Amino acid sequence: MKDDVRWVKTHCARMDHGGCALLVGVKDNKIVSIKGDPDGFLNKGYICPKGVASPDRLTHSDRLKHPLKRAGKRGEGKWKQISWQEALSEIAQNLNKIKEKYGAKGVAFGVGMPKGLEHFVLIRLANIFGSPNVISSQDVCHAPREITGVHTCGFYPVANLHHKSKLVLLWASNITSTNEEGEISSMLLEQLKHGAELIVVDPRKIDLVKKSKKWLQLRPGTDHALALGFLNVIIEESLYDKDFVENWTYGFEDLAEHVKKYTPEKISEITWVSPDQIRASARLYATSKPAVIQWGNPIEHNIYTFDTTRALICLMAVCGNLDVPGGNVHAKDPKIMGLGQFVRSDLIPDKRKEMISAYHGVIPRLMTIAPSFFKKAILEGVPYPIKGFYAMCANPMLSYADSRQTYEAFMNLDFIAVADLFMTPTAAMADIVLPVASQFEMDDIGHYGLGHGFILARPKVVDPPEECWPDIKIMNELGKRISPAEYWHNDYSQFLEDVVNPGDLTYSQFVEKGYLKGPDRFKLYEEKGFRTPTGKVELKLSTAGKFNLSPLPTFTGLPEEDDPEYPLVLTNSKSQYYLHSSYRWIKRLREKRPEPKAEIHPHTALQYGIKEGDEVIIETRYGKITQIAHCTDIVDPRVINASHGWWFPEEEAESLYGWKKSNFNFLTSAEKLGKEFGTPNLKAIGCKISRK
Ligand code: SF4
Structure with a gap:
């Protein structure tokens, strides 16, 4: 019977951003087996639980079959x-x-x-x-990183995990849980196996924190401030790549003057990360060559995403990590x-x-x-x-x-x-x-068309x-x-x-x-310059006046001002078992994550009289929903991490499948938007909680 199974090579799709190569066993027009392909360019045999469950989509009884x-x-x-x-x-x-x-x-x-x-x-x-008019959520996924890259250095600087790095700065990327577009966690784990050090920047104690040298548990929504703090340390301590800065950047003196005010002490007040941690991490990034920044789309869930991505690209540039193997590169198609x-x-x-x-x-x-x-x-x-x-x-x-x-x-x-x-x-x-x-x-x-080459x-x-x-x-x-x-x-x-x-x-x-x-070709700028108006990496944007952009990355404030009425900071994350709002109907995945969990620090839970498994009302200025309490020190006591994308396919069609009950976007607003991309604030919202 085994011989009747035909094995087909393909790639995983529509389950997340990844692209794992798969070996799919087929018999009588049915998928009977699935595994990671050891020859996979990105995954080398890796497959995640979503990939394993992906054939269940095809045969599900609720599937739409007719117009x-x-x-x-x-x-x-x-x-x-x-x-x-x-x-x-x-x-x-x-x-x-x-x-x-x-x-x-x-x-x-x-x-x-x-x-x-x-x-x-x-x-x-x-x-x-x-x-x-093509409507897409690119404002909160991909576009800020790509387009800010194009304006700053002429390309989208993607993490080059295919070449050895000395250090991975994992910024807002929970890659072992939800793989990133064009990057699979197995590539990052391979880097660590070969001796790369890891710094994790994340408000949650994600699994990779265990493997990290440093974990910066920042206040949600303050990535722009933290990146500016890194620049302050690196420039003040003269740890930058002098040769690259002198020959290939525009506006360094202005940037250096501008970031003087972002001292680790000041940034610590904003981000909750200690000045010592900021200094030590910035030094480590600047002195490990090559170092790569693997960034995730949470930095784009902020009205200040332009400043964050600008500051991070400036970091790559001043440390000489742009377009070098094992750094952040211009991938050629x-x-x-x-x-x-x-x-x-x-x-x-x-x-x-x-x-x-x-x-x-x-x-x-x-x-x-x-x-x-x-x-x-x-x-x-x-x-x-x-x-x-x-x-x-x-x-x-x-x-x-x-x-x-x-x-x-x-x-x-x-x-x-x-x-x-x-x-x-x-x-x-x-x-x-x-x-x-x-x-x-x-x-x-x-x-x-995604810029990964x-x-x-x-x-x-x-x-x-x-x-x-x-x-x-x-x-x-x-x-x-x-x-x-x-x-x-x-x-x-x-x-x-x-x-x-x-x-x-x-x-x-x-x-x-x-x-x-595409071919691996690095430092092409040495032949042709960077594809910007000045031919250099524009630490200061030469087109800022023309396009009404801020010339230098700046901290202008929190996405929302603090409000004693809503004393906690609400953020959200995606589950490793789902893709945004998809796949709650797949039994194998739903069994692993049956309900929307809200992560609450045990001290905070105690303060509000909430126990593990309680229904919790989460309320912001914009609305309220219910999720299930999960008491865990994965989050800071001042932060609530709710689940994103929840509705209940098993509920009545008339109720739009219970879409109101736990849907995170009843807690968000589309009024105050980032001016460059129209991005709303999704990751740092004042909230209060109570037991239902
Ligand atoms: S990580 Fe999982 S969902 Fe993503 S491409 Fe690989 S198998 Fe598919």
């Missing part, structure tokens, strides 16, 4: 099964109607975090349709189709001026719309009305800041179509719901249920109905060929290889 049309009021949970032809015609009619009345920009296209080729087919669909060409950006030349966020004066090069601006456009018509929404692989009702406002916004849309695997609180608000094929059921390419083959392993279509196919067919057919393919799989053909490869040849990686 549905709303048959009751919006959100009422009443549906009528329709054919694909009806579904696509209905969507096309509605989007075209909105286009006639409000222009193409009256329709927005939304994406969660699929990290496959469909992400870029969606942007292509929007561009060809003529809408500049293999020979593949360029992103602009793939998404047909030529068809929408005025996108930058026309997109909603242009009105809000965001940083140049941010090409997606922050959700908070999207909702403003729906609710206030600012800068113009949005009336239609096509979303895939996204659950904004849980993932956008201020869930109450998100609900109101969705109730105000004329038309919503959602493509997903399962019914979610967001799909439940739609007019048309489309059933999609999952990973393992479609050919795909991973990590295209490689792409991963994700060939199909089994056939999808008959009426479940890959997102790419859906958009290829919808595209023909809402835009000129010449921009779409007869067969959607041609998109996969388009990406790899420039390297003289077919998709099947690419699958044989497993992945394509």
Whole structure:
């Protein structure tokens, strides 16, 4: 019987940001076994519990299997099964109607975090349709790091864990729990095995603290201050790389003068990290060469994310760790189709001026719309009305800041179509719901367009249920109905060929290889300079005046002022068993984390009369929810760490699956936003707690 099992190599997808190579055993069109592939470029055989459970998505009894049309009021949970032809015609009619009345920009296209080729087919669909508005949570994931990098040093400085580092500065990245985009924890553990030292910057005592030389338990939301404190020590103590600073940076004298005020003593008052810890850690980073900063997206959950990412890139630069092996590098792509060409950006030349966020004066090069601006456009018509929404692989009702406002916004849309695997609180608000094929059921390419210098083959392993279509196919067919057919393919799989053909490869040849990686070429700046206006790393931004940006990274305050009414600092984290709001329906994962836990220090719990397992009401200025108390010294006594992304698929459709009960985004606000990216404050909110 064992011989009947066919083993297929592919890569994990849609379970987190990672990209583990997998060996998948298939029999009779069913996945019967799954394991990490020892040849994996990123994971070398590693697989996490989510990866192991990932085939359960395919065979789950609640999976959407047919297109549905709303048959009751919006959100009422009443549906009528329709054919694909009806579904696509209905969507096309509605989007075209909105286009006639409000222009193409009256329709927005939304994406969660699929990290496959469909992400870029969606942007292509929007561009060809003529809408500049692609809504994505990139404001809190990826964009601040990438775009600040482009402005500061001309590229997105990704952690180069493939070459030996002397030290890893793990900043807001719980990588053994939730792997990072393009980086798998096994790579970091390998570094430690080979002698790299580790500094952890995290408000929680994460597992990797055990392996660290130093742990800086900072107050949530003060990363910008701490990074400036590091710069103060390194510059004041003359620990920086003199040669690099002299030849390859712009504005060092100004930065040096500017950071004088951020003494460890002052920064300690803000961050709760002791001056000695700040000094010792900054010295260790500056004197270990090469050193790499592995940063996670929590630094982007802050209205001051621009200052944090600027300060961290300045740190990389002044310590000579930019674009060196084992540092933070400019990853070079293999020979593949360029992103602009793939998404047909030529068809929408005025996108930058026309997109909603242009009105809000965001940083140049941010090409997606922050959700908070999207909702403003729906609710206030600012800068113009949005009336239609096509979303895939996204659950904004849980993932956008201020869930109450998100609900109101969705109730105000004329038309919503959602493509997903399962019914979610967001799909439940739609007019048309489309059933999609999952990973393992479609050919795909991973990590295209993400700046990590490689792409991963994700060939199909089994056939999808008959009426479940890959997102790419859906958009290829919808595209023909809402835009000129010449921009779409007869067969959607041609998109996969388009990406790899420039390297003289077919998709099947690419699958044989497993992945394509660009060349390792470091210090390219020595030949060509940095791709900034000054040709150097801009510690001080030469374009600050032109783009209304702060020239130097600055601490301007806490994301929220302290308020005695809400004496605790609320932060949140993701579970290793889920991806944002996904997969609560997978039994194997739900058994591991059955309920939303709120971490409370035992002293704080005692003070509030709360015991392990109690239902706890968490309340902020914006709302209140209930989670289950977990008393643990993993957090500081002044901090509450709640769980993100919770709803209950087992609850009634009419209640939108219990989405109000424990959903963290009832505790957040979309009013005070970072000016560069439109980012809300998600990680440092004043709160109070009580036993229910
Ligand atoms: S770490 Fe991420 S990519 Fe790897 S198996 Fe787990 S979910 Fe998949």
